[in-house]
Amino acid sequence: MRYLTAGESHGKQLTTIVEGIPAQLNLLKEDVNESLIRRQGGYGRGRRMKIEKDLVSMLSGVRHGYTLGSPITLAITNDDFKNWEDIMGEDPIDEEQHIRRQVTKPRPGHADLNGALKYNHRDMRNVLERSSARETAARVAAGSIAKKILKELDINIVGYVKEIHGIKANDLPMSVEEKIRKSNESPVRVIDDSKEEEMKCAIDQAKQDGDSIGGVVEVTVEGVPAGLGSYVQFDRKLDSKIAGAVVSINAFKGAEFGIGFEAARTRGSETHDEIGYGEQRGYYRKTNNLGGFEGGMTTGMPIVVKGVMKPIPTLYKPLESVDINSKEPFQASIERSDSCAVPAAAVVMEHVVAWEVASSIIEQFPSDYMEQLKESVNEYRERIRTF
Ligand SMILES: Cc1cc2nc3c(=O)[nH]c(=O)nc-3n(C[C@H](O)[C@H](O)[C@H](O)COP(=O)(O)O)c2cc1C
Numbered sequence: 242m243r244y245l246t247a248g249e250s251h252g253k254q255l256t257t258i259v260e261g262i263p264a265q266l267n268l269l270k271e272d273v274n275e276s277l278i279r280r281q282g283g284y285g286r287g288r289r290m291k292i293e294k295d296l297v298s299m300l301s302g303v304r305h306g307y308t309l310g311s312p313i314t315l316a317i318t319n320d321d322f323k324n325w326e327d328i329m330g331e332d333p334i335d336e337e338q339h340i341r342r343q344v345t346k347p348r349p350g351h352a353d354l355n356g357a358l359k360y361n362h363r364d365m366r367n368v369l370e371r372s373s374a375r376e377t378a379a380r381v382a383a384g385s386i387a388k389k390i391l392k393e394l395d396i397n398i399v400g401y402v403k404e405i406h407g408i409k410a411n412d413l414p415m416s417v418e419e420k421i422r423k424s425n426e427s428p429v430r431v432i433d434d435s436k437e438e439e440m441k442c443a444i445d446q447a448k449q450d451g452d453s454i455g456g457v458v459e460v461t462v463e464g465v466p467a468g469l470g471s472y473v474q475f476d477r478k479l480d481s482k483i484a485g486a487v488v489s490i491n492a493f494k495g496a497e498f499g500i501g502f503e504a505a506r507t508r509g510s511e512t513h514d515e516i517g518y519g520e521q522r523g524y525y526r527k528t529n530n531l532g533g534f535e536g537g538m539t540t541g542m543p544i545v546v547k548g549v550m551k552p553i554p555t556l557y558k559p560l561e562s563v564d565i566n567s568k569e570p571f572q573a574s575i576e577r578s579d580s581c582a583v584p585a586a587a588v589v590m591e592h593v594v595a596w597e598v599a600s601s602i603i604e605q606f607p608s609d610y611m612e613q614l615k616e617s618v619n620e621y622r623e624r625i626r627t628f
Protein backbone atom coordinates (compact mmCIF):
# COMPACT_ATOMS: atom_id res chain seq x y z
CA MET A 242 0.00 0.00 0.00
CA ARG A 243 1.24 3.49 -0.71
CA TYR A 244 -0.14 6.96 -1.06
CA LEU A 245 0.88 10.42 -2.12
CA THR A 246 -0.70 13.69 -1.14
CA ALA A 247 -0.69 16.95 -3.08
CA GLY A 248 -2.05 20.40 -2.43
CA GLU A 249 -1.24 23.74 -0.83
CA SER A 250 -2.95 24.96 2.32
CA HIS A 251 -4.74 27.84 0.55
CA GLY A 252 -4.75 26.26 -2.90
CA LYS A 253 -7.79 24.81 -4.63
CA GLN A 254 -7.81 21.35 -3.10
CA LEU A 255 -5.96 18.53 -1.39
CA THR A 256 -5.58 15.34 -3.38
CA THR A 257 -4.60 11.89 -2.16
CA ILE A 258 -3.85 8.95 -4.47
CA VAL A 259 -3.99 5.64 -2.64
CA GLU A 260 -2.77 2.40 -4.18
CA GLY A 261 -2.73 -1.22 -3.09
CA ILE A 262 -6.11 -1.35 -1.37
CA PRO A 263 -7.72 -4.78 -1.90
CA ALA A 264 -10.69 -4.98 -4.24
CA GLN A 265 -14.19 -5.39 -2.80
CA LEU A 266 -13.65 -3.36 0.35
CA ASN A 267 -16.88 -1.63 1.23
CA LEU A 268 -16.01 2.08 1.12
CA LEU A 269 -18.41 5.01 1.26
CA LYS A 270 -17.55 8.68 1.27
CA GLU A 271 -19.28 8.85 4.66
CA ASP A 272 -16.46 6.64 6.07
CA VAL A 273 -13.84 9.16 4.99
CA ASN A 274 -15.95 12.16 6.00
CA GLU A 275 -16.43 10.83 9.52
CA SER A 276 -12.64 10.87 9.97
CA LEU A 277 -12.27 14.30 8.34
CA ILE A 278 -14.93 15.80 10.59
CA ARG A 279 -13.26 14.33 13.68
CA ARG A 280 -9.91 15.87 12.65
CA GLN A 281 -11.47 19.29 12.20
CA GLY A 282 -12.85 19.36 15.70
CA GLY A 283 -11.01 19.74 18.96
CA TYR A 284 -10.62 22.56 21.39
CA GLY A 285 -7.93 25.17 20.72
CA ARG A 286 -8.13 25.60 16.97
CA GLY A 287 -8.15 28.97 15.24
CA ARG A 288 -10.52 30.67 12.78
CA ARG A 289 -9.49 28.60 9.76
CA MET A 290 -11.47 25.59 10.97
CA LYS A 291 -14.66 27.71 10.88
CA ILE A 292 -14.08 28.33 7.18
CA GLU A 293 -13.35 24.75 6.12
CA LYS A 294 -15.98 21.99 5.85
CA ASP A 295 -13.84 19.02 4.94
CA LEU A 296 -15.79 16.60 2.76
CA VAL A 297 -14.29 14.12 0.33
CA SER A 298 -14.96 13.50 -3.35
CA MET A 299 -13.94 10.06 -4.56
CA LEU A 300 -12.66 10.55 -8.08
CA SER A 301 -11.46 7.04 -8.90
CA GLY A 302 -11.10 3.48 -7.65
CA VAL A 303 -14.53 3.10 -6.05
CA ARG A 304 -17.71 1.97 -7.72
CA HIS A 305 -21.13 1.45 -6.17
CA GLY A 306 -19.66 1.51 -2.67
CA TYR A 307 -16.81 -0.96 -3.26
CA THR A 308 -13.11 -0.59 -4.09
CA LEU A 309 -11.98 -1.85 -7.48
CA GLY A 310 -8.35 -2.64 -6.60
CA SER A 311 -7.27 0.29 -8.79
CA PRO A 312 -5.81 3.57 -7.46
CA ILE A 313 -8.26 5.57 -5.37
CA THR A 314 -8.23 9.34 -5.75
CA LEU A 315 -9.62 11.41 -2.91
CA ALA A 316 -10.12 15.16 -3.17
CA ILE A 317 -10.91 17.69 -0.45
CA THR A 318 -11.73 21.27 -1.44
CA ASN A 319 -10.11 24.16 0.44
CA ASP A 320 -13.06 26.48 1.03
CA ASP A 321 -10.60 29.22 2.01
CA PHE A 322 -9.21 29.27 -1.57
CA LYS A 323 -11.88 31.78 -2.62
CA ASN A 324 -10.26 34.29 -0.21
CA TRP A 325 -6.77 33.58 -1.61
CA GLU A 326 -7.46 33.25 -5.35
CA ASP A 327 -5.33 36.24 -6.35
CA ILE A 328 -2.44 35.09 -4.13
CA MET A 329 -2.63 31.36 -4.89
CA GLY A 330 -3.66 31.34 -8.57
CA GLU A 331 -1.47 29.55 -11.12
CA ASP A 332 -1.25 32.48 -13.55
CA PRO A 333 1.70 34.91 -13.45
CA ILE A 334 1.11 38.23 -11.67
CA ASP A 335 2.89 41.49 -12.13
CA GLU A 336 6.31 41.75 -10.54
CA GLU A 337 5.53 44.75 -8.32
CA GLN A 338 2.44 43.05 -6.85
CA HIS A 339 4.41 39.86 -6.38
CA ILE A 340 7.19 41.59 -4.43
CA ARG A 341 4.70 43.50 -2.25
CA ARG A 342 2.99 40.28 -1.19
CA GLN A 343 6.08 38.23 -0.50
CA VAL A 344 6.43 36.60 2.90
CA THR A 345 9.95 37.47 4.06
CA LYS A 346 9.63 37.07 7.84
CA PRO A 347 10.32 33.47 8.95
CA ARG A 348 8.59 32.09 12.05
CA PRO A 349 10.81 30.26 14.54
CA GLY A 350 9.58 26.68 14.83
CA HIS A 351 7.94 26.53 11.38
CA ALA A 352 9.48 25.35 8.11
CA ASP A 353 9.75 28.90 6.65
CA LEU A 354 13.48 29.64 6.85
CA ASN A 355 14.88 26.17 6.21
CA GLY A 356 12.50 25.64 3.28
CA ALA A 357 13.43 29.02 1.79
CA LEU A 358 17.15 28.30 2.08
CA LYS A 359 16.78 24.84 0.58
CA TYR A 360 14.51 25.66 -2.39
CA ASN A 361 15.87 29.17 -2.96
CA HIS A 362 12.46 30.78 -2.39
CA ARG A 363 12.63 34.51 -1.63
CA ASP A 364 8.87 34.31 -1.00
CA MET A 365 8.33 32.02 1.98
CA ARG A 366 4.68 31.56 1.08
CA ASN A 367 6.07 28.96 -1.33
CA VAL A 368 7.22 27.01 1.73
CA LEU A 369 4.48 27.58 4.27
CA GLU A 370 1.69 26.60 1.90
CA ARG A 371 2.89 23.02 1.68
CA SER A 372 4.51 22.67 5.10
CA SER A 373 1.18 23.59 6.71
CA ALA A 374 -0.62 20.88 8.63
CA ARG A 375 -3.54 21.40 6.29
CA GLU A 376 -1.94 18.42 4.54
CA THR A 377 -2.91 16.19 7.47
CA ALA A 378 -6.49 16.23 6.14
CA ALA A 379 -5.21 14.33 3.07
CA ARG A 380 -3.35 11.86 5.30
CA VAL A 381 -6.42 11.29 7.44
CA ALA A 382 -8.40 10.56 4.27
CA ALA A 383 -5.89 7.82 3.34
CA GLY A 384 -5.86 6.52 6.91
CA SER A 385 -9.64 6.25 6.97
CA ILE A 386 -9.39 3.60 4.22
CA ALA A 387 -6.74 1.75 6.25
CA LYS A 388 -9.10 1.84 9.22
CA LYS A 389 -11.84 0.22 7.12
CA ILE A 390 -9.49 -2.66 6.29
CA LEU A 391 -8.57 -3.06 9.97
CA LYS A 392 -12.23 -3.04 11.00
CA GLU A 393 -12.99 -5.89 8.57
CA LEU A 394 -10.23 -7.84 10.32
CA ASP A 395 -11.63 -7.07 13.80
CA ILE A 396 -8.76 -4.71 14.59
CA ASN A 397 -9.81 -1.57 16.46
CA ILE A 398 -7.80 1.61 16.74
CA VAL A 399 -8.26 4.85 18.65
CA GLY A 400 -6.23 8.00 19.33
CA TYR A 401 -6.80 10.23 22.36
CA VAL A 402 -5.09 12.94 24.35
CA LYS A 403 -2.90 11.86 27.28
CA GLU A 404 -1.46 15.19 28.32
CA ILE A 405 -1.78 18.88 27.55
CA HIS A 406 0.95 21.20 28.76
CA GLY A 407 1.82 19.02 31.77
CA ILE A 408 -1.79 18.18 32.72
CA LYS A 409 -1.81 14.40 32.62
CA ALA A 410 -4.87 12.20 32.10
CA ASN A 411 -5.06 9.11 34.31
CA ASP A 412 -4.73 5.65 32.78
CA LEU A 413 -8.24 4.25 32.79
CA PRO A 414 -8.91 0.59 31.97
CA MET A 415 -11.39 0.79 29.11
CA SER A 416 -12.16 -1.14 25.95
CA VAL A 417 -11.21 0.51 22.65
CA GLU A 418 -14.94 1.02 21.94
CA GLU A 419 -15.32 2.97 25.18
CA LYS A 420 -12.20 4.99 24.43
CA ILE A 421 -13.60 5.88 21.01
CA ARG A 422 -16.88 7.03 22.55
CA LYS A 423 -15.27 8.96 25.40
CA SER A 424 -12.71 10.76 23.22
CA ASN A 425 -15.36 11.63 20.62
CA GLU A 426 -17.52 13.18 23.33
CA SER A 427 -14.68 15.24 24.77
CA PRO A 428 -13.76 18.65 23.28
CA VAL A 429 -10.11 17.94 24.14
CA ARG A 430 -10.32 14.25 23.11
CA VAL A 431 -9.40 12.99 26.53
CA ILE A 432 -10.88 9.77 27.90
CA ASP A 433 -10.36 10.83 31.52
CA ASP A 434 -13.03 13.53 31.78
CA SER A 435 -11.84 14.60 35.25
CA LYS A 436 -8.99 16.41 33.43
CA GLU A 437 -11.08 18.00 30.69
CA GLU A 438 -11.80 21.36 32.34
CA GLU A 439 -8.20 21.82 33.46
CA MET A 440 -6.97 21.13 29.94
CA LYS A 441 -9.48 23.54 28.42
CA CYS A 442 -8.42 26.23 30.90
CA ALA A 443 -4.75 25.74 29.98
CA ILE A 444 -5.63 26.17 26.30
CA ASP A 445 -7.74 29.29 27.04
CA GLN A 446 -4.93 30.74 29.10
CA ALA A 447 -2.34 30.12 26.36
CA LYS A 448 -4.65 31.75 23.83
CA GLN A 449 -5.24 34.74 26.07
CA ASP A 450 -1.49 35.15 26.51
CA GLY A 451 -0.97 35.01 22.73
CA ASP A 452 0.96 31.80 23.26
CA SER A 453 0.60 28.12 22.32
CA ILE A 454 0.94 24.76 24.09
CA GLY A 455 1.61 21.14 23.13
CA GLY A 456 1.00 17.75 24.66
CA VAL A 457 1.00 13.99 24.30
CA VAL A 458 -1.27 11.76 22.23
CA GLU A 459 -1.70 8.01 22.68
CA VAL A 460 -2.91 5.51 20.10
CA THR A 461 -4.07 2.01 21.01
CA VAL A 462 -4.59 -0.77 18.46
CA GLU A 463 -6.38 -3.92 19.63
CA GLY A 464 -6.82 -7.22 17.82
CA VAL A 465 -3.50 -7.32 15.94
CA PRO A 466 -2.09 -10.83 15.56
CA ALA A 467 1.46 -11.55 16.80
CA GLY A 468 4.14 -11.46 14.09
CA LEU A 469 3.29 -8.35 12.02
CA GLY A 470 6.47 -6.67 10.82
CA SER A 471 9.83 -8.45 10.82
CA TYR A 472 13.19 -8.61 12.56
CA VAL A 473 15.07 -9.83 9.45
CA GLN A 474 15.85 -6.42 8.00
CA PHE A 475 16.02 -3.03 9.75
CA ASP A 476 13.57 -1.39 7.38
CA ARG A 477 10.92 -4.04 7.95
CA LYS A 478 10.52 -3.41 11.67
CA LEU A 479 6.94 -2.27 12.17
CA ASP A 480 7.62 -0.31 15.37
CA SER A 481 10.17 1.81 13.51
CA LYS A 482 7.72 2.44 10.66
CA ILE A 483 5.09 3.54 13.16
CA ALA A 484 7.57 5.79 14.97
CA GLY A 485 8.55 7.34 11.63
CA ALA A 486 4.92 7.95 10.73
CA VAL A 487 4.23 9.59 14.11
CA VAL A 488 7.24 11.92 13.91
CA SER A 489 6.24 12.82 10.35
CA ILE A 490 3.10 14.54 11.68
CA ASN A 491 3.62 18.31 11.77
CA ALA A 492 4.99 19.45 15.13
CA PHE A 493 5.53 15.90 16.49
CA LYS A 494 8.95 15.50 18.06
CA GLY A 495 9.04 11.93 19.35
CA ALA A 496 7.32 8.57 19.82
CA GLU A 497 7.47 5.90 22.50
CA PHE A 498 5.98 2.42 22.87
CA GLY A 499 4.51 1.15 26.13
CA ILE A 500 6.53 2.45 29.06
CA GLY A 501 8.91 3.99 26.49
CA PHE A 502 11.57 6.27 27.98
CA GLU A 503 10.67 5.01 31.45
CA ALA A 504 12.48 1.77 30.47
CA ALA A 505 15.72 3.65 31.10
CA ARG A 506 14.78 3.54 34.79
CA THR A 507 13.23 0.06 35.21
CA ARG A 508 15.05 -3.25 35.63
CA GLY A 509 14.70 -6.10 33.13
CA SER A 510 12.55 -8.05 35.56
CA GLU A 511 10.14 -5.09 35.79
CA THR A 512 10.20 -4.40 32.05
CA HIS A 513 9.76 -7.59 30.04
CA ASP A 514 6.29 -8.99 29.57
CA GLU A 515 6.00 -12.55 30.89
CA ILE A 516 4.52 -15.12 28.54
CA GLY A 517 1.41 -17.17 29.25
CA TYR A 518 -0.69 -19.66 27.25
CA GLY A 519 -4.41 -20.41 27.23
CA GLU A 520 -6.16 -22.82 24.89
CA GLN A 521 -8.65 -20.24 23.64
CA ARG A 522 -6.36 -17.25 23.70
CA GLY A 523 -3.12 -18.87 22.58
CA TYR A 524 0.08 -17.14 23.71
CA TYR A 525 -0.36 -13.91 25.63
CA ARG A 526 1.59 -11.54 27.86
CA LYS A 527 0.83 -10.91 31.50
CA THR A 528 1.72 -7.22 31.11
CA ASN A 529 2.20 -4.93 28.13
CA ASN A 530 5.14 -2.74 29.18
CA LEU A 531 6.69 -2.93 25.72
CA GLY A 532 3.57 -1.59 24.03
CA GLY A 533 2.98 -4.63 21.83
CA PHE A 534 6.41 -4.95 20.15
CA GLU A 535 9.43 -7.23 20.39
CA GLY A 536 11.98 -7.58 17.59
CA GLY A 537 10.13 -5.13 15.35
CA MET A 538 7.13 -7.50 15.39
CA THR A 539 3.81 -7.35 17.15
CA THR A 540 3.42 -9.57 20.23
CA GLY A 541 -0.36 -9.87 19.85
CA MET A 542 -0.88 -7.53 22.79
CA PRO A 543 -2.39 -4.11 22.00
CA ILE A 544 -0.03 -1.68 20.27
CA VAL A 545 0.29 1.31 22.60
CA VAL A 546 2.23 4.23 21.15
CA LYS A 547 2.56 7.81 22.33
CA GLY A 548 3.57 10.86 20.32
CA VAL A 549 4.67 14.22 21.67
CA MET A 550 3.56 17.44 19.98
CA LYS A 551 5.45 20.67 20.53
CA PRO A 552 3.57 23.97 20.92
CA ILE A 553 2.31 25.58 17.69
CA PRO A 554 5.00 27.87 16.18
CA THR A 555 2.83 30.76 14.95
CA LEU A 556 2.33 33.02 17.97
CA TYR A 557 0.33 36.16 18.62
CA LYS A 558 3.01 36.93 21.17
CA PRO A 559 5.88 37.49 18.77
CA LEU A 560 9.27 35.82 18.93
CA GLU A 561 12.38 37.41 17.52
CA SER A 562 13.37 36.63 13.96
CA VAL A 563 15.14 38.27 11.01
CA ASP A 564 13.62 39.63 7.78
CA ILE A 565 15.40 37.85 4.91
CA ASN A 566 15.44 41.01 2.73
CA SER A 567 16.52 43.69 5.21
CA LYS A 568 18.35 41.22 7.49
CA GLU A 569 16.92 43.34 10.31
CA PRO A 570 15.35 41.78 13.42
CA PHE A 571 11.56 42.08 13.68
CA GLN A 572 8.79 40.96 15.98
CA ALA A 573 5.86 39.89 13.83
CA SER A 574 2.23 40.08 14.79
CA ILE A 575 -0.03 37.54 13.12
CA GLU A 576 -3.61 37.30 11.96
CA ARG A 577 -4.66 33.83 12.99
CA SER A 578 -3.37 30.50 14.29
CA ASP A 579 -4.29 27.53 16.40
CA SER A 580 -3.26 27.87 20.04
CA CYS A 581 -3.31 24.10 20.68
CA ALA A 582 -3.88 21.42 18.05
CA VAL A 583 -3.16 18.37 20.23
CA PRO A 584 -6.84 17.20 20.21
CA ALA A 585 -6.97 17.43 16.40
CA ALA A 586 -3.56 15.76 16.12
CA ALA A 587 -4.88 12.77 18.11
CA VAL A 588 -7.10 12.01 15.12
CA VAL A 589 -4.18 12.47 12.72
CA MET A 590 -1.97 10.12 14.73
CA GLU A 591 -4.72 7.49 14.88
CA HIS A 592 -4.92 7.54 11.09
CA VAL A 593 -1.19 7.45 10.33
CA VAL A 594 -0.74 4.52 12.71
CA ALA A 595 -3.73 2.76 11.12
CA TRP A 596 -2.03 3.17 7.75
CA GLU A 597 1.20 1.52 8.91
CA VAL A 598 -0.58 -1.40 10.58
CA ALA A 599 -2.85 -2.02 7.57
CA SER A 600 0.13 -1.74 5.18
CA SER A 601 2.08 -4.39 7.07
CA ILE A 602 -0.92 -6.72 6.92
CA ILE A 603 -1.38 -6.15 3.20
CA GLU A 604 2.34 -6.83 2.67
CA GLN A 605 2.25 -10.04 4.70
CA PHE A 606 -0.94 -11.70 3.46
CA PRO A 607 -2.48 -12.35 0.03
CA SER A 608 -4.69 -9.33 -0.44
CA ASP A 609 -5.96 -8.88 -3.97
CA TYR A 610 -9.51 -8.88 -2.64
CA MET A 611 -11.00 -8.59 0.82
CA GLU A 612 -12.33 -12.13 1.17
CA GLN A 613 -8.89 -13.53 0.34
CA LEU A 614 -7.26 -11.24 2.91
CA LYS A 615 -9.77 -12.12 5.62
CA GLU A 616 -9.42 -15.85 5.03
CA SER A 617 -5.64 -15.77 5.12
CA VAL A 618 -5.48 -13.60 8.26
CA ASN A 619 -7.96 -15.88 10.04
CA GLU A 620 -6.03 -18.99 8.98
CA TYR A 621 -2.84 -17.41 10.36
CA ARG A 622 -4.57 -16.47 13.61
CA GLU A 623 -5.68 -20.07 14.05
CA ARG A 624 -2.19 -21.43 13.29
CA ILE A 625 -0.47 -19.22 15.84
CA ARG A 626 -3.15 -19.87 18.48
CA THR A 627 -2.41 -23.60 18.48
CA PHE A 628 1.34 -23.29 17.72
C1 LIG B 1 -3.49 19.56 13.35
C2 LIG B 1 -2.35 20.53 13.34
C3 LIG B 1 -2.60 21.90 13.29
C4 LIG B 1 -1.56 22.81 13.28
N1 LIG B 1 -1.86 24.15 13.25
C5 LIG B 1 -0.86 25.05 13.22
C6 LIG B 1 -1.13 26.46 13.20
O1 LIG B 1 -2.29 26.90 13.22
N2 LIG B 1 -0.09 27.31 13.16
C7 LIG B 1 1.20 26.86 13.13
O2 LIG B 1 2.12 27.67 13.10
N3 LIG B 1 1.50 25.54 13.16
C8 LIG B 1 0.50 24.63 13.20
N4 LIG B 1 0.82 23.29 13.23
C9 LIG B 1 2.23 22.88 13.30
C10 LIG B 1 3.05 23.18 12.04
O3 LIG B 1 2.42 22.69 10.89
C11 LIG B 1 4.46 22.58 12.16
O4 LIG B 1 5.04 23.01 13.35
C12 LIG B 1 5.31 23.02 10.97
O5 LIG B 1 4.86 22.35 9.81
C13 LIG B 1 6.81 22.74 11.14
O6 LIG B 1 7.09 21.36 11.19
P1 LIG B 1 7.68 20.64 12.51
O7 LIG B 1 7.05 21.34 13.66
O8 LIG B 1 7.25 19.23 12.37
O9 LIG B 1 9.16 20.83 12.51
C14 LIG B 1 -0.22 22.35 13.29
C15 LIG B 1 0.04 20.98 13.35
C16 LIG B 1 -1.00 20.06 13.39
C17 LIG B 1 -0.71 18.59 13.46
Ligand SMILES: C=C(O[C@@H]1CC(C(=O)O)=C[C@@H](OP(=O)(O)O)[C@H]1O)C(=O)O
Pocket residue numbers: 250287288289290293372373374375376377378491577578579
Ligand atom coordinates in the same frame (compact mmCIF):
# COMPACT_ATOMS: atom_id res chain seq x y z
C1 LIG C 1 -5.78 24.35 7.77
C2 LIG C 1 -5.47 23.54 8.76
O1 LIG C 1 -4.54 23.79 9.73
C3 LIG C 1 -3.70 24.89 9.55
C4 LIG C 1 -2.32 24.43 9.88
C5 LIG C 1 -1.37 25.55 9.93
C6 LIG C 1 0.06 25.23 9.93
O2 LIG C 1 0.87 26.19 9.79
O3 LIG C 1 0.43 24.07 10.05
C7 LIG C 1 -1.81 26.86 10.03
C8 LIG C 1 -3.24 27.24 10.09
O4 LIG C 1 -3.69 27.64 8.81
P1 LIG C 1 -4.06 29.16 8.48
O5 LIG C 1 -2.74 29.88 8.46
O6 LIG C 1 -4.74 29.11 7.15
O7 LIG C 1 -4.95 29.62 9.59
C9 LIG C 1 -4.09 26.03 10.48
O8 LIG C 1 -5.44 26.34 10.37
C10 LIG C 1 -6.11 22.24 8.93
O9 LIG C 1 -5.76 21.56 9.90
O10 LIG C 1 -6.97 21.87 8.11
